Amino acid sequence: MASPNRIIIDTDPGVDDILALLLAFSAKPEELEVLLISLTFGNVDVQNCLRNAVSLFHHIEKEQEWRRKNGKPEGFETLRASKPIVAVGAEEPLADQLMMADYFHGVDGLGGIHSSHPHLTPAESWKSLFDVAASSGNDDEAEAAREIQASEAPFTPSQLPAHEEMLRLLRENEPDTITIVAIGPMTNLALAAAADPETFLRAKEVVVMGGAIEHTGNMTPVAEFNTYADSIAAARVYALTSPNPKTTMPPVPPAPPGKQSAEPPPPFLKAYPEKLSRRLKVKLFPLDITERHVLTRGTFNSIVGPQLDAGSPLAEWMTAFLGSTFAKMESLTPGVSGDVVGLALHDPLCIWYTLLASSPHWTLAAAAPEDIRVETSGQWTRGMCVVDRRNRKKRLDDDGEGGQVPSDAGNWLGVRSGNRIDRVVGTPGEERFGGVLLGRVFG
Template identity: 65%
Template sequence: MAPNRIIIDTDPGVDDILAMLLAFSAKLEELEVLMLSVTFGNVDVHSCLRNIITLFHFIEREQAWRRENGRPEGFETLKACKPIVAIGAEEPLAEQMMVADFFHGIDGLGGIHHSHPHLTPSETWKSLFRPTPQSTTPEEAAALREVQAQHLLFTPSQKPAHEEMLRILRESPPDTITIVAIGPLTNLAVAAATDPETFLRVKEVVVMGGAVEVPGNMTPGAEFNTYADSVAAARVFALTSPNPHTTMPPTLPGKGQLQAYPEKLSRRLKLKLFPLDITGRHLLPQSLFKSHTSTLSASPLTTWTTAFLTSTYQKVFSIRPEQDPNALGVELHDPLTIWYCLTSNSPSSGSGWRFVEEDIRVESSGQWTRGVCVVDRRGRATKEREGEVGGEVPGDTGNWLDRRCGNRIERCVGSPGVDVFAGLWLDRVFGEV
């Protein structure tokens, strides 16, 4: 079985880190992680980048500890392919920037860079993402190469993330690359606007975002990722429509407008959506995490994950103090998308996933409804219409009932097992399988 080749677009964030740990602990035949595309989101983009570098730092330390203790090193995907790390969007396309540091902490990991400074790697890595000055001496260049050689698990890029994303898609056969988007969709929207036909070479886009039939976690109706850049989400969702112009967001005054898509595109985007409806049901209980790692206290990875998860469990309890402390759990929003990618190529292990196709649109201009996912629940059948595509039909404002219009989103409604995922994550990440 050929591995699923993926690009992870991410804004780490606690659950983003948990997702990447699962991805990097995959078997060689399951996943090949080609790139980490960094965006703003849970915190500012540079804090997100620091969390990614810290992740690699602790994977490297964990591998060394496992070798010393006669354990399998794990993280096979990183041995086979060093992912590119590239910096992307620093702010949303048009709206006011909002971050989720109220939950994830000022640094995205519960503030551990301040509370546990000994767990933060030296900041020499910053030079990896800056162009080498022309005035650099041979000695300075050699020192820079030495710094780069220390980071053996990834390849730093000085190009914008959307350019690297498009390059990988352009150089790969169509339908061989999956983009896993677990943050705001700004990088994807910029890539799609820059070169829509190259972007549409993607096999599918797997998105953690939105809330359809459950409350939001940012506003009563909106999930954070769609709220953080609703214009970007609406633009990416529009590519799933047979006629994208029918669901494109209105032009908003902003920091720079992206160009419209061509009227005719060669294909529709295949997009699988993992909203709060499904992700919020998959938990990593604190009691299970503690019991599983109790014999691994000397493990660097255990030390690091315990530090930021302890802070996260405390935050979860502070938000809902009425809950049973013994049932406390962190919702595995982003890791669920990786579980899908791990299993989607396997007829046996991937058989538990269930999806429904819906016309889901993202509100980008409402006073109270920024980032809300809107679905037509009137129960009226769509029809074949005549005349101009996207022309308003009396009684059908928004063209919800015209088959030529509307988005085609595959929403996840079922996984292989709500109760088994936390154990699977723990076993894989801490080297038990």
């Protein structure tokens, strides 16, 4: 049997994150092993993200029970083969102003479903599983009850911060055996990289949904949401792809009012060590490619409608939050209505790559790897992905030290300067991905 691609999913569960997790969990064990769901703020606050992740597990369990009763294959084989860890991470960006996408995903991240459809929300007894204070108490009976609840859950709750759980897994496994799939702001990844760069670099690669290169932004005219939400984190992670990370590290932001600017920066904003053993491999899925992969209302209704009519709990849950999402898309898109209204499958595309990574249909930009940098301090350009489009020769005298060169501000032309990022420009089939996703989820 083939060895599965072992992954960590760093996510901020809103609508397309949930679709990405459903796709991952519906894989076969020989395709994928999900080791960790690492949660971050992003689409909504991190506690709502946690509730949405737990709701997902709850509805998968209900779906499997319904399928058993109706003589259907249970599905979600990789989830049955091994329980992933769930860990709660960053509540806010490293230094940027906190911004969320609840204007699109709803105040709870799933179109307001927890208020509009309260019967679809699991009881909140699961909260104690992540309560560090409760679990460190001396109430033996309560602790025993929590342990039983945790053993019965379809996931393993962690009371470590997500970035520490990420580092633990990378440390305890061989290098190049774990892929990190980052489909939210990259704060947890940046915290892990700052805490222990060499352990972080043991990752096989980091698959990122983020940025906009030639496409317009979806948060500002030039910035995609995940990169905008923590531009400093993205810039720091991308710097690890450089032969000399100091050449693209973002400047340390000024101290907030009331604090001495002479104070040393916090540990997560300090420079990386001078010598690192290797470069980070990043596979980037920007809006340029993700916006072309769409799930339309018509495709959703044609595939999920019969499942809903048959009584599928998962179809009921998905119809509730995707119905709200399609309505939101219809309100935002001039001249588009009915079955052609579509939701871009940004995050699921990254999971599809981990399932089919060996396919020759994944193609990279002709200039790959590219020197893609993230703007962190511009008035209008926070989170913008900047690429040098000038037709200029590289400087062969580059010493890689990152100092300014009068004829090359920013060291864009030095042969040992800049980032090295692989940008995906082609996939196994944008026109069919929505059907493939739902086909896998519903078997």
